[in-house]
Every structure is written in C-alpha cells, then in structure tokens.
Amino acid sequence: MESALRGAPLNKTMITVSIMLATIIQAIDGTIANVALPHMQGSFNATLEQVNWVLTSFIVATAVTTPLTGWLCDRWGLKHVFLVSIGGFTLASMLCGLANSLPEIVLARILQGVFGAALVPLSQAVLLNINTKEEHGSAMAIWGVGVMIGPMLGPMLGGWLTDNYSWRWVFLINLPIGALAFAGIYRYIESIPGERKIAFDLKGFVSLSFAVASLQLMLDRGQENDWFESWETWSEFITLTVSLSYFVVHTIKAPQGHSFFEYRLLKNMNYIMGLMFIFIVGLVLFATRSLTPSMLQGLLNYSALQAGWVLAPSGLGTMIAMLVVGKLVGKFDVRYILVIGFALTAYSLFQMSSYSLEIAEKEIIWPGFLQGVGLGLIFVPLSTATFATLTPELRAEGTAIYSLVRNLGSSVGIALVQTLLIRNAQTMHASLVENIGVDKSNPASSTLANGLDLSSLQGLGLVSQEIERQATMVGYVDDFWMMFILTLVIIPLVVLIKPVARIKHRP
Numbered sequence: 001m002e003s004a005l006r007g008a009p010l011n012k013t014m015i016t017v018s019i020m021l022a023t024i025i026q027a028i029d030g031t032i033a034n035v036a037l038p039h040m041q042g043s044f045n046a047t048l049e050q051v052n053w054v055l056t057s058f059i060v061a062t063a064v065t066t067p068l069t070g071w072l073c074d075r076w077g078l079k080h081v082f083l084v085s086i087g088g089f090t091l092a093s094m095l096c097g098l099a100n101s102l103p104e105i106v107l108a109r110i111l112q113g114v115f116g117a118a119l120v121p122l123s124q125a126v127l128l129n130i131n132t133k134e135e136h137g138s139a140m141a142i143w144g145v146g147v148m149i150g151p152m153l154g155p156m157l158g159g160w161l162t163d164n165y166s167w168r169w170v171f172l173i174n175l176p177i178g179a180l181a182f183a184g185i186y187r188y189i190e191s192i193p194g195e196r197k198i199a200f201d202l203k204g205f206v207s208l209s210f211a212v213a214s215l216q217l218m219l220d221r222g223q224e225n226d227w228f229e230s231w232e233t234w235s236e237f238i239t240l241t242v243s244l245s246y247f248v249v250h251t252i253k254a255p256q257g258h259s260f261f262e263y264r265l266l267k268n269m270n271y272i273m274g275l276m277f278i279f280i281v282g283l284v285l286f287a288t289r290s291l292t293p294s295m296l297q298g299l300l301n302y303s304a305l306q307a308g309w310v311l312a313p314s315g316l317g318t319m320i321a322m323l324v325v326g327k328l329v330g331k332f333d334v335r336y337i338l339v340i341g342f343a344l345t346a347y348s349l350f351q352m353s354s355y356s357l358e359i360a361e362k363e364i365i366w367p368g369f370l371q372g373v374g375l376g377l378i379f380v381p382l383s384t385a386t387f388a389t390l391t392p393e394l395r396a397e398g399t400a401i402y403s404l405v406r407n408l409g410s411s412v413g414i415a416l417v418q419t420l421l422i423r424n425a426q427t428m429h430a431s432l433v434e435n436i437g438v439d440k441s442n443p444a445s446s447t448l449a450n451g452l453d454l455s456s457l458q459g460l461g462l463v464s465q466e467i468e469r470q471a472t473m474v475g476y477v478d479d480f481w482m483m484f485i486l487t488l489v490i491i492p493l494v495v496l497i498k499p500v501a502r503i504k505h506r507p
Contacts, residue, residue, distance in 0.1 A: 011188050012130050012131070014184055014187070014188045015126065015130055015184070015185075015188045015189060016127065016130075016142060017184060018180070018181050018183075018184025018185045018187075018188060018189075019082075019122070019123040019126050019127070019181070019184075019185065020123065020142065020143070020146045021177050021178075021180055021181035021184070022082070022085075022086045022089075022119045022123060022178070022181040022185070023119055023120055023123040023143070023146040023147060023150070024146045024149065024150050024177075025089070025093075025150075025174045025177050025178060025181070026089065026116040026119040026120055026150070027120065027146065027147050027148075027149070027150020027154075028150040028153055028154045028157065029058065029093075029112060029116065029150075029154070029171075029174070030058070030059070030062075030150070030154065031150070031154030031155055031158070032153075032154035032155070032157055032158040032170050033054055033055060033058075033109075033158060033170055033171075034055065034154070034155055034158065035155050035158045035159040035162060036158050036161075036162045036167035036170045037051050037052070037054065037055070039162055039166075039167040040054060040105070040167055043167070044101060044102040044105075046102050049224070050102060051102065052224075053102075053106050054102075054105055054106060054109055055220075056216075056217070056220050056221070057106045057109045057110045057113065058109040058110070058112055058113045059113070059216055059220060059407075059411070060113070060212075060213050060216045060217060060220075061109070061110045061111075061112070061113025061114050061117070062113040062114075062116060062117045062407070063113075063117075063212045063213065063215075063216050063404065063407060063408070063411075064113075064117075064209045064212050064213050065113065065114045065117035065118070066117040066118070066121065066400050066403055066404045066407075067205070067208060067212075067261075067397075067400055067401065067404060068117070068118070068205070068400075069081070069117070069118040069121050069122065069396055069397065069399070069400035070262065070396045070397025070398075070400055071200060071397075072118065073122075073125075073396040073397075074396070075200075077191060077192055077193050078122065078125070078126070078189075078192070078396065079185065079189045079190070079191045079192070080191065081118055081122065082118070082119075082122050082126075082185050082189065083182060083185055083186060084115070085115050085116065085117075085118045085119055085122070086115075086119065086178055086181050086182050086185065087115075087178075087182055088111065088114070088115030089112055089115040089116040089119065089174070089178060090174055090175060090178030090179065090182065091111075091115075092108050092109075092111035092112040092115055092116075093108075093112060093171045093172065093174035093175060093178065094171070094172065094174075094175055095107075095108035095111065096108040096109060096112065096168075096171035097168040097169070097170075097171040097172035098168075118400070120147060120399075120403050121396065121399035121400040121402065121403045122396065122399070123143060123146070124140075124143050124383070124387075124395075124399040124402070124403075125395040125396050125398075125399045126189070127139040127140070127142065127143050128140075128387055128392075128395055128399075129392055129395065133388070134330055136329070136330075136384050136387070136388065137325070137326045137327065137328070137329025137330050137380060137381070137384050138326040138327060138329075139326075140326065140329075140379075140380050140383040140384045141322040141323050141325065141326025141380045142326070143383070144318075144322045144376070144379045144380050144383065145318075145319050145322050145323070147379075148315070148318050148319075148322070148375070148376075148379065149315055149318075149319065153315070155293060155307070155308060156307075156308025156309075156311075156312070157173075158170050159303070159308065161173065201250075201254065203246075203250055204247060204250055204251060204254065204261065207243045207244075207246045207247040207250060208243070208244075208247045208261075210239055210240075210243035211239075211240050211243035211244040211247060212404070212408075214236045214237070214239040214240035214243065215236075215240050215408065215411075216408075216411060217236050218233055218236040218237060218240065219411045219412060219414070219415040220411070220415070221233075222415055222419070223415065223418055223419050223422065227419070262394060262397050262398075264394060265390075265394060265397065265398055265401065268389050268390060269498075270385060270386060270388065270389045270497065270498050271386055271387070271389065271390060271398060273386075273496050273497050274382060274383075274385060274386025274387075274402065274497075275386070275401065275402065275405045277382055277386075277493070277497070278382060278383075278386070278402060278405055278406045278409065279405050279406070279408065279409035280409065280490055280493075281375075281378060281379070281382070281406070281409065282405075282406045282407065282408070282409025282410035282411075282412075282413060283409040283410070283412055283413035283416070283486075284413060284483055284486050284487055284490065285345060285371075285374075285375050285378070285487075286406075286409070286410040286413060286414075287410060287412075287413025287414045287416065287417045287483070288349065288371070288413075288417065288479075288480070288483045289314070289371070289375075290413075290414050290417070290418075291417055291421070291476060291479055291480070292311060292352075292364070292368065293307050293311060295355075295473075295476050296310060296311075296364070298472075299357070299469060299472055299473060299476070300357070300359070310361055310364050310365060310368075311364075311368055313365045313368055313369040313372065314368035314369060314371055314372035315372060316369065316372065317368070317369040317370065317371070317372025317373040317375075317376065318372040318373070318375050318376040318379075319372075319376070320373065320376065321341075321372070321373040321374075321375070321376025321377050321380075322376040322379065322380050324376075325337060325376060325377050325380045325381060326380055329380060329381050329384045330384075334381035334382075334384065334385050334497065335494045335495065335497055337377055337381045338377070338378055338381055338382065338494045338497070339491060339494055340374075340377055341373075341374045341375070341376070341377030341378035341381075342374065342378060342487055342490055342491045342494070343374075343491065344370050344371070344373055344374035344377065345370075345371055345374030345375065345378070345487050346374075346484055346487040346488050346491075347370060348367040348368070348370040348371035348374060349367075349371070349480050349481075349483050349484035349487060350484050351363075351366070351367040351370075352367050352371075352477075352480040352484075353477055353480040353481040353484055354477075355473065355476060355477055355480065356473065357469060357470070357473050382497075383402075385497055385498070386402065387399070387402075417479045417482075417483070420475070420478065420479055420482065421472075421475040421476060421478075421479050422475070423475075424474065424475040424478045424479075425471045425472045425474065425475030426471070428470070428471040428474040428475065429467055429468065429471035432467045432470060432471060
C-alpha cells in the first residue's frame with residue numbers, strides 16, 4: 001500500500017477535510033434512514049418486515065465488502081479505490097432518493113453498502129499515512145469524531161429532513177457532500193499504483209462473505225424470528241458455522257501471499273489486542289447508546305427531534321474528549337486514559353440504572369454527557385495504540401478488519417440488549433399482572449390500580465398499558481445494569497495493551 005501519500009506539496013488540511021466528508025456521510029447513512037422507515041413503508045405499500053430490508057441490506061452489504069479493502073488498494077492503489085468508493089456511494093444515494101419501489105431502494109442500498117464499505121477504513125489509513133507517529137493521536141481524534149458523530153446525527157437529521165421535506169432527502173443530502181469529497185480526494189491525494197503483492201483468494205473471500213452475512217442476518221433478524229425457534233435463524237447459524245470453519249482451515253493452509261487474510265496482522269500482538277478491545281467497545285458501549293433513543297421515543301413519548309436534542313450532549317462530550325485526548329496520547333500512558341474512560345462510562349451506566357418513568361431531561365443529559373466523554377477517552381487511545389506497530393503497507397487491510405470487528409461487536413451488542421430488554425420486560429410484566437387485583441395491601445397492586453375501575457374495560461385497558469410501561473422500563477434498567485457490570489469487568493484487561501511510547505514499528 002502507499003507509504004505516506006507523498007506529494008509536493010502535501011496539503012494535509014484539504015486531504016483531511018475531503019476524507020472526513022466521505023467518512024461522515026457513510027457513518028450517517030447507517031442510522032439516518034431509521035426514522036424515515038414509516039414514511040417509506042407508506043410510499044411503497046410495504047409491511048414493516050419488508051421495509052426493514054432497507055436497513056438490513058445496507059448493513060450486510062457493508063459488512064461483506066469491508067474485508068476487500070486491503071486487496072483492492074494493493075491491486076489498484078488507494079486513491080483509485082477511494083474515488084470509486086465515494087463516487088459509487090454518491091450515485092447509489094441518488095438512486096435511493098429516486099427509487100419508486102421497495103426492490104429498487106433495497107438494491108440501491110446494497111450498492112451503497114458495497115461502495116461505502118471502504119470509506120471509513122480508508123479514511124483512517126490516509127490519516128495515519130499523512131501524519132507522523134507523534135501526530136497519530138490527534139489524527140485518530142479527528143477520525144473518531146467523524147465516525148462517532150455520524151450515527152449520532154443520523155436520526156436527528158433524518159427526522160428533520162423527513163418531517164420538513166421528504167424521506168427522499170435522507171439520501172439526496174449525500175449528493176453535494178459526496179461531490180465535494182470526490183473533488184478533494186481527486187485534487188489533493190497523489191495517485192500511486194498498487195503494489196500487486198496479494199493474490200485474490202476467491203475461496204477465502206466467498207467463505208468469509210457467507211460467514212459475515214449469515215452473522216449479520218442472524219443478529220439483525222433473530223429477535224423478530226424468536227431466535228432458534230425459527231428455521232431461518234438455524235439456517236443462518238449453520239451457514240455461519242460451516243463458512244467460518246472453512247475460512248479458518250483454508251486460511252491456515254494457504255501459502256503466504258495467497259490468503260485473503262494477511263498473516264502478518266496476526267503476528268502483531270498490539271493489533272490483536274486492539275481488535276479484541278474494539279469488539280468489546282462495540283458490544284458494550286455502542287449497544288448501550290442504541291437503548292436510550294428507543295427508550296425516549298417508545299416509552300417516554302419524545303419526538304425524534306426532541307430525543308435528538310436530549311442526546312446531543314452525549315455527542316458533544318465525545319467530540320470534546322476526543323479532541324482533548326488526541327493531544328495527550330504519546331505524552332501519557334494510554335492505559336491510564338483508557339481506565340479513566342471506562343470508569344466514566346461505568347459511572348454513567350450506574351446512573352442510568354436508576355432511570356424511571358418520571359425521569360427529568362437533566363437526568364438523561366448528564367449521564368449521557370459523561371458516557372460520551374468516556375467513549376471519547378477510550379476510542380482515540382485505543383485506535384492509536386492498535387495501529388502504532390503496523391507498517392504502512394498493512395494499514396489498508398488493518399483498518400478494514402478493525403472497522404469490520406467494531407461493527408460486528410456493535411451488532412452483537414445491539415442484538416443482546418434488545419433481546420434481554422424484551423425478555424426481561426415480559427418477565428416483569430407477568431410478575432406485575434399476578435399482583436393486580438389480588439392483594440390491595442401489595443404496593444404493586446395499589447400503585448397500578450389506584451383510582452381505576454378494574455371491572456370496566458377502560459380501567460383494565462389503562463392498567464394493562466401502565467403495566468406494560470412499568471415492565472418495559474424495568475427491562476431498560478436491567479440492560480443498563482448489565483452493561484455497568486460488563487464495563488467494570490473490562491477495566492482490568494487494559495493492562496494487556498502496550499503503551500504507545502514503548503512500542504516500535506514491526507515489519
């Protein structure tokens with residue numbers, strides 16, 4: 001891969017702006033369409049299950065195509081891959097906005113995922129290449145802001161565009177931004193031919209693609225299908241097991257340079273530890289952040305825009321922390337920064353575990369802000385330490401695998417918290433129902449049934465509605481409490497990461 005994107009002169013500012021525009025629109029598109037789904041459902045006369053493929057198709061296509069990034073850069077060069085990716089992604093966004101049927105938009109979303117998969121890892125690789133080792137902390141802070149601000153802005157921006165204009169603008173907004181990113185990358189990044197050292201491993205790619213696609217489909221649709229009570233989940237699980245097993249055996253037996261996966265990445269312990277931690281971060285922290293919006297809108301009757309404003313301080317905390325900690329990486333042991341980040345996150349989750357139906361906005365804003373700061377303190381030093389030992393030629397594939405593992409961790413975490421939320425809520429619902437109308441001295445009975453006529457349909461309906469609300473809130477609290485425990489368990493593992501100041505590049 002290109003060594004340092006050498007050029008005369010090197011305009012780091014314009015390169016950074018251009019690649020971050022590409023990163024932000026790709027990151028936003030993972031969540032921006034969520035709030036527009038009901039409007040699309042009406043436009044296409046589709047069921048909820050059918051319209052959900054607008055989200056699922058994008059997620060699966062992105063996950064399957066991400067591992068190709070390293071080979072594509074080795075074959076055609078980073079700049080050409082970047083230009084094709086942003087150009088294709090922008091064109092696919094236009095097709096999404098112009099779609100007149102569900103199959104059309106699903107196909108366009110698949111194209112979005114295929115072309116957009118390389119944008120985030122390539123932006124990370126470029127920032128590492130154009131900055132010195134001493135500047136990597138600040139570079140990863142800038143990259144982290146782009147990666148993190150996208151999913152946070154997505155629902156709020158999507159809600160505003162849908163309410164004030166049309167769901168089509170959720171996708172068409174990408175056109176001017178994509179055009180600017182394309183122009184900047186074309187103008188400021190020098191074209192360097194690929195080295196063509198890696199042979200394309202068709203068997204490895206196909207088996208890994210089946211494994212990743214099966215996992216994503218199983219996680220995305222598992223709860224809807226009642227998990228292993230469904231033949232679909234079993235078929236996805238079997239496909240995952242067989243494909244992944246074949247990929248591992250095939251990769252071990254493949255000679256050097258003929259495997260789809262670069263062997264040298266496995267020899268770098270700091271990189272391997274980084275993958276483990278970013279998976280855990282995705283599992284615990286990103287999944288937790290998916291709970292609060294659904295709680296606010298589904299349980300506390302916030303609008304999408306209101307929820308966006310209440311959650312905005314969380315994103316602000318992340319940005320502030322990333323920009324500050326970017327200056328500290330290299331001056332302090334990253335492990336100390338990570339411990340502080342995890343500790344702040346754990347404290348915020350402890351506060352969230354005391355949420356109730358009567359919670360005030362400030363009680364949501366403050367823990368959210370702390371969680372945002374904690375995530376910022378974790379994300380930047382972790383990314384910096386992970387890639388500190390990788391040589392430039394391994395960065396394209398290294399960043400692609402890093403992004404893939406982060407997304408898989410997030411998918412696993414979201415599936416976990418959503419499943420536990422529903423099951424814990426159902427358990428609590430059954431427990432509350434048992435107490436209604438049985439014992440007037442029971443606190444649950446007297447609180448829920450106070451002032452209501454349980455002999456009337458209206459009274460029973462109101463009680464049932466209140467039971468559902470109380471049980472669901474308990475489900476959310478249980479999730480926050482579980483994530484608090486998991487975050488505490490993670491903290492001691494930080495000692496396994498080597499500090500950036502003590503490690504050197506390895507060939």
